[in-house]
Amino acid sequence: MPAPLPIDAVLPELVAALRAAGRAVLQAPPGAGKTTRVPLALLEAGLTRGRILMLEPRRLAARAAAERMAATLGAEVGGPVGYRIRGEARVGRATRIEVVTEGILTRMLQDDPGLDGVGAILFDEFHERSLNADLGLALVLEVRGALRDDLALLPMSATLDAAPVAALMGGAPVITAEGRAFPVDLVHLDAPLAKGRRPEEAVADLIRRALGETDGGVLAFLPGEAEIRRTAAALGEPGAGVTVHPLFGAMPFGAQRAAIAPAPHGTRKVVLATAIAETSLTIEGIGAVVDAGRARRARFDPRSGMSRLVTERVSRAEATQRAGRAGRLGPGRCYRLWTRGEEGALPAFPPAEIEIADLAPLALELALWGDPDGSALPFLTPPPEGALAEARALLANLGAVDAAGRVTDHGAALAKLPVHPRLGHMLLSAGRDAAPLAALLSERDPLRGAPVDARHRLKALRGDRDVPGEINRGALERIRAEAKRLARLAPQAPSCTPAEAAALAYPDRVGLRRPGDAPRWLLSGGKGAAMEAGDALAGQRLIVATDLDGDAREARIRMALPLAEAELRGLFADRIGWVDVAEWSRRDRRVVARRQERFGALVLDDRVWRDAPPDALARAALEGVRDLGLPWSEAARRLQARAVLWRAEGADVPDLSDAALEAEAEAWLLPFLAGVRTADDIRRLDLVPALEARIGYQNLRRLDAEMPPVFTSPAGRRLPIDYGAEAPEIAARVQEFFGTTEHPCVGPRRLPLRLVLLSPAGRPVQVTTDLPGFWAGSYAEVARDMRARYPRHPWPDAPGLADPTLRPKRRE
Known part of the structure; x- marks a missing residue:
């Protein structure tokens, strides 16, 4: 009999809601048991005669969930419970619960929109808001409304804001499992991390503290593989009977399984993990969590047409998920690498992947579905217009869609390949010989510290050890295995060089060297790129940049291939x-x-x-x-x-x-x-x-x-009118306007000129738009002052009756 878990209390309510409405949203905190208990409860209740699909965001989580549920039933994986992930499937005719990675559902829907034989779909860890999960939910909601009103739908999450999802699903009931399996104490830094101190060293210190203050294993969250390796180096030998295990997505499955397995009796383990350990997985024996407070995300910039990996502050929702790992199997403690005061500045939730990702794969699926801009689909977060437009332009460049955005036969073939549309286009055009390059470009760089020339990596894949840089054996083996799989999917095609194959995938990243000594290139898509001056390709006239850091101003080239002009002309004669x-x-x-x-x-x-x-x-x-x-x-x-x-x-x-x-x-x-x-x-x-x-x-x-451009004064002088001032303006000596009893005006509406009246020395003595008013008013005071200063000039008592003049008085 399995040990009781918090989710057990709400399972009857959940089953009843799904029976009544056919859809629901489940909120359950980390450690509640939703991943392994809910599918089994639905199976036991006979909710549907069809298969129960449960989507997981990661391959490791899909395997682990299937294995745990099969063990609960006392069965082998592939019997009543199975899984399907990229390149691997363990299902049979008796399989009723099938755990799949999220992209599998999209392929199933595109091949069979009616989802024949499927009775329920569960979206586990939906709060992660992966692109495939958002697309999958939008597609199944449309299918449920048009073809399958009997299809049961259940998004499940620990930290999701459930109300918008429930509203998207037509007011689906929200079922909430209260409480965590065990309490978790939160421990914050007393002061912010000192400037200049490496975070990995601080994480290592917190791990040592956790080992000294708690029992059981320690799970530390870090943003990526490089930080994991540096933390392991900083940690060294943490103590007798303590083993250190890395855990990240690119590891071999055997090493991942060792990281999540219980430590041998009498020993403890430290697991240094990426976000792969945030959800779904139960890592045996963990009593404490150390959270570095960082997450790594791929952000796509539609202005540059490139994605770049950025390390960002973790969100409060992610921090809650991570802390929950310490309370899975007993009371725990979470050590956070930030102060309590810094916590308020953390974002509430991470961005949905659809908001920040390269949308080319999504755009291809939308075109294949018959809704190129996605406007008819019920997305929780609609795809950003700029990124989607960039993606559709790329697909048109690859020949995957026509001018109206409709999928072509070539595009439909691309969608069936388990790679980015760029690499799919390369495989279909260049054939099986391009499989090693496609696999290489799908994975992380297997050579650390090597020059940018991708030919060094291809040599290493062929078994040549005489290559520059440090070889990552694990990555190399994964690339080889993926290359074999892709070669089986690719057609026969005329042979082409690696550079030609790369140009097919990246027609917008063919680079022509700019004039000058610096190794800088203009890319065919209009962006700029550069590499280190000492690199062997620094003098190459033409290159194909296969990996860039995504800098919008001028991207740094991380991997490239030299391209001959004859190769470029042979590939793209119709575009030159x-x-x-x-x-x-x-x-x-x-x-x-x-x-x-x-x-x-x-x-x-x-x-x-x-x-x-x-x-x-x-x-x-x-x-x-x-x-x-x-x-x-x-x-x-x-x-x-x-x-x-x-x-x-x-x-x-x-x-x-x-x-x-x-x-x-x-x-x-x-x-x-x-x-x-x-x-x-x-x-x-x-x-x-x-x-x-x-x-x-x-x-x-x-x-x-x-x-008029000029005004002729009563004294006969042509005065230019300044129309650029606040009002049309002329400047003249007071004596020029003697005898004038009507103020001069211009324009159809008789706009008064602004008169700047000057002394004999050319200094302003009065500014007016009412000359008769000036004569009758302040002129007397002005004249008194002017007679004392300029006695040789006329200052009559009755200026309106005097003659205009430019001359001084005659000498007596």
């Missing part, structure tokens, strides 16, 4: 063509006209375009104007200001504001750029004729009449 280019060169600050042979963004041949048409040259010059800015002269600015004010006063004329002129430069300026080729030509360009043409002849005549 001549393009006539007239453009503005910012570097040379002039118009350049070239005939270029291009592959994507790469210029393979470049010649002078001697007979470039004037219109193309003018358009290139216009780009120069946009680069340098409009060459405003004082006369052009005055004309612009008059037209802008006239329009504001109600005139029906084009908008000559700076923003409008820049936006519509092609319409008004392009005809006046004939012969403009250089930055000096642009600086000498007179904008006045172009602006006058924009205004129009008839409008110009009205403009001159209603918004």
